[in-house]
Amino acid sequence: MARRPARPPKQPLRHAVAARMTADRCPSPPHRAHAQEHPRHRRSAGAGAGTGLGRAVRWVKAKPAERVPLPIGVGLYGAGGLAHLAELPALGIIPVTLGTALATYAVTVRRDETRATKAAAAIGAAGTWLAVSAELGPAFGPHAALTWAYCTLYATAYGIYRLDHGTRKAISWRRQKSEWHRLAARLGLGGSHLLSNEPTRLGERLLVDVTGTGRRASSIASSDLAERMAEHYGIPATRVKVSADKIAGRVRISVRHRDPWADPTPHPMLDADSEIVLPEVADAREPLIIGIDPETGRPLEIVVWDEDGAKHTLIVAVTGGGKSVLLNNKLERLTAADNVAVWGIDVSKAKEMRRWRKAFDLAACGPGDRVKALRMLEQACKAIDFRAANAGDEATFIPRPGHPLIEIVVDEMSALLGPNDNIGLATRQALAYITSKGRSEGVGVTLVGQRGTISQIGDTDIRTQINNIVLLKINRRTEMAHAAGDLGLELPDMTRYGEGHPGVALIATLDGTHSVGRTFFLKHLPDLDKLAADRRPSPLEPSLVAHLGEAYQRLKADTPAEGRNAQTRSAPSSLYQPEADAVPNTADPIATRMHAAAASREQTRRYLEALPDLPQPDAETAARLAEAAEIRRAQAAEQTEIPDDVRDRLLQLLAGDGTTVRQVETALEEMGVSRMGAWRFLDRLRLEGVAVLRGRGRGSRWHLTPEPTDQPDEREGNAA
Numbered sequence: 001m002a003r004r005p006a007r008p009p010k011q012p013l014r015h016a017v018a019a020r021m022t023a024d025r026c027p028s029p030p031h032r033a034h035a036q037e038h039p040r041h042r043r044s045a046g047a048g049a050g051t052g053l054g055r056a057v058r059w060v061k062a063k064p065a066e067r068v069p070l071p072i073g074v075g076l077y078g079a080g081g082l083a084h085l086a087e088l089p090a091l092g093i094i095p096v097t098l099g100t101a102l103a104t105y106a107v108t109v110r111r112d113e114t115r116a117t118k119a120a121a122a123i124g125a126a127g128t129w130l131a132v133s134a135e136l137g138p139a140f141g142p143h144a145a146l147t148w149a150y151c152t153l154y155a156t157a158y159g160i161y162r163l164d165h166g167t168r169k170a171i172s173w174r175r176q177k178s179e180w181h182r183l184a185a186r187l188g189l190g191g192s193h194l195l196s197n198e199p200t201r202l203g204e205r206l207l208v209d210v211t212g213t214g215r216r217a218s219s220i221a222s223s224d225l226a227e228r229m230a231e232h233y234g235i236p237a238t239r240v241k242v243s244a245d246k247i248a249g250r251v252r253i254s255v256r257h258r259d260p261w262a263d264p265t266p267h268p269m270l271d272a273d274s275e276i277v278l279p280e281v282a283d284a285r286e287p288l289i290i291g292i293d294p295e296t297g298r299p300l301e302i303v304v305w306d307e308d309g310a311k312h313t314l315i316v317a318v319t320g321g322g323k324s325v326l327l328n329n330k331l332e333r334l335t336a337a338d339n340v341a342v343w344g345i346d347v348s349k350a351k352e353m354r355r356w357r358k359a360f361d362l363a364a365c366g367p368g369d370r371v372k373a374l375r376m377l378e379q380a381c382k383a384i385d386f387r388a389a390n391a392g393d394e395a396t397f398i399p400r401p402g403h404p405l406i407e408i409v410v411d412e413m414s415a416l417l418g419p420n421d422n423i424g425l426a427t428r429q430a431l432a433y434i435t436s437k438g439r440s441e442g443v444g445v446t447l448v449g450q451r452g453t454i455s456q457i458g459d460t461d462i463r464t465q466i467n468n469i470v471l472l473k474i475n476r477r478t479e480m481a482h483a484a485g486d487l488g489l490e491l492p493d494m495t496r497y498g499e500g501h502p503g504v505a506l507i508a509t510l511d512g513t514h515s516v517g518r519t520f521f522l523k524h525l526p527d528l529d530k531l532a533a534d535r536r537p538s539p540l541e542p543s544l545v546a547h548l549g550e551a552y553q554r555l556k557a558d559t560p561a562e563g564r565n566a567q568t569r570s571a572p573s574s575l576y577q578p579e580a581d582a583v584p585n586t587a588d589p590i591a592t593r594m595h596a597a598a599a600s601r602e603q604t605r606r607y608l609e610a611l612p613d614l615p616q617p618d619a620e621t622a623a624r625l626a627e628a629a630e631i632r633r634a635q636a637a638e639q640t641e642i643p644d645d646v647r648d649r650l651l652q653l654l655a656g657d658g659t660t661v662r663q664v665e666t667a668l669e670e671m672g673v674s675r676m677g678a679w680r681f682l683d684r685l686r687l688e689g690v691a692v693l694r695g696r697g698r699g700s701r702w703h704l705t706p707e708p709t710d711q712p713d714e715r716e717g718n719a720a
């Protein structure tokens with residue numbers, strides 16, 4: 001059996017520690033002082049050790065940017081002397097110099113034109129010196145005047161070289177690298193190398209190669225390195241962020257020397273000197289800018305729509321964490337967009353929401369508007385069904401002017417979704433439908449509250465459909481897990497990140513990306529009034545308006561006076577009669593559950609039926625709305641073409657006693673026409689004067705338009 005080689009004897013601990021300490025103090029580049037102890041430096045330190053030339057080489061290599069030109073200067077002077085001794089012809093040197101300068105310029109100009117010019121100029125100057133000294137001798141003139149001239153000119157050139165931006169950068173980079181080596185030894189990262197160091201607005205961002213440390217980048221990122229660096233710089237631990245780079249063996253370290261949250265950032269629309277400029281007209285298809293990352297100066301953005309459809313967003317923070325300010329920022333952008341119809345709901349105090357409502361398509365503001373909010377959500381469900389049935393070639397709804405994304409914004413979500421009464425139940429059901437089906441039909445939801453728990457959101461079915469999670473100031477890390485699930489454990493700790501400042505927001509998406517920044521300071525009510533003043537709601541597509549019908553028009557017309565009695569439209573509590581629907585206590589648990597479900601459905605139905613209707617608009621408004629609806633209907637009919645087979649079938653149905661809409665829908669469904677399509681075809685026939693609707697409500701029927709009566713002959717003929 002092969003014997004394993006004997007292990008070398010273990011070093012005494014004292015020697016090992018002494019050797020490590022010497023190595024740890026090692027600055028870069030390597031030096032002889034600890035070459036014996038530091039194996040990685042032994043090779044380089046040994047080269048040329050002891051000889052004068054070796055020492056000179058090491059001296060130059062220690063600070064190459066500063067020292068390389070010095071031996072070049074001496075060498076060039078010597079070369080001038082040799083050229084004179086060898087009696088080289090000056091006229092031969094000049095063309096060689098010119099050729100070399102041109103070749104150098106041509107090779108380097110593509111990479112960096114300034115450097116190419118400087119290199120060509122340096123070669124030209126060196127060639128000129130060689131030519132002059134070959135001709136005259138370097139010590140030509142009284143008191144070796146040519147030598148003095150050379151020294152003066154070279155010293156001047158060296159001074160210019162030291163002032164050059166590139167030289168200063170190289171010197172500073174070398175210093176940073178050697179400083180990093182000293183710091184790394186103190187941080188337990190001996191053997192690591194600085195790859196880059198970029199200044200940021202608040203400090204610096206380092207990229208470090210840690211392969212030489214023998215540790216994995218991920219283990220270094222999750223170690224206490226951030227805290228130790230913060231300790232070194234004397235700053236809060238939250239201002240140092242260490243993360244593994246996407247290339248293995250590298251870590252990224254961001255150090256914010258300045259307090260990022262010291263000053264609020266005014267809203268760009270209210271600040272003429274803002275570094276971020278917001279477009280006057282926003283576009284829902286682009287991320288909406290709601291703040292700024294103070295470290296990079298990059299905008300803090302939130303996505304409301306992408307190619308996969310509308311995004312549902314959950315915004316969570318403790319009281320005073322900055323929810324309203326963030327929401328104001330989002331509403332400002334949504335109402336500035338010409339392809340978004342905002343439906344705002346806040347059934348709590350709704351102080352801020354009331355300021356924006358004139359720019360909303362629909363709004364429910366205040367505790368008395370719970371029923372209205374429910375009706376709005378029901379309309380959203382109808383809109384989803386309608387858009388799904390009339391999508392044409394669009395797999396996913398694409399927002400554009402006159403065909404807008406419907407963004408339902410619910411502030412104080414627990415007030416709307418939390419109550420366990422029948423309105424609460426129906427509201428949660430409607431919202432669960434919207435969040436699960438609305439994405440591809442251009443209906444998005446924003447929910448705002450203090451916690452991301454099911455008791456606040458109301459339903460797991462709603463919670464699981466959220467795509468964007470926005471976290472502001474929170475008290476406990478578990479709150480992040482409530483809002484973001486497992487993802488919450490991987491995100492920056494928002495209990496500490498903002499150092500207690502409100503408005504510091506983390507925006508995370510379910511695919512794992514996140515960004516952090518601070519919202520623009522948009523809080524004061526007069527500022528909201530100023531911004532909302534000229535904003536008008538984006539209109540829905542006319543066909544959808546026609547489909548939603550009178551119920552939508554009434555919601556639109558319902559603009560209650562401020563401070564209306566909160567009780568006027570609240571649910572009559574007497575309707576809830578648990579005894580009436582008592583579930584029989586049977587031994588079969590499935591039967592008991594079925595009974596309970598049926599009783600609950602029945603209660604909800606009775607309750608909703610008994611809810612008072614929204615107030616009727618006044619006569620003038622009603623006439624205006626009816627006229628507008630009629631115009632839109634006529635426009636839709638004008639754009640409708642009836643295929644011949646459908647026209648024949650319709651004429652058959654209309655002949656005789658006429659037909660009901662239901663009969664037309666059923667007949668055309670067999671021909672692949674949607675319900676909405678059936679309505680449009682009937683409207684088209686009416687526009688053409690072929691069909692007419694008689695009667696109202698359920699008893700209404702469509703008939704062929706009677707022939708004109710002022711043709712007595714024909715009538716008589718017919719009668720005959």
Ligand SMILES: Nc1ncnc2c1ncn2[C@@H]1O[C@H](COP(=O)(O)OP(=O)(O)OP(=O)(O)O)[C@@H](O)[C@H]1O
Pocket residue numbers: 264265317318319320321322323324325326502503504518519520521522523
């Ligand atoms: N981006 C910000 N920059 C500076 N200060 C901010 C910012 N956001 C919020 N604040 C400060 O925090 C305070 C509370 O903000 P906000 O009203 O938005 O919190 P909230 O979470 O909505 O509170 P509540 O739950 O009580 O309604 C504001 O009055 C403002 O002074």
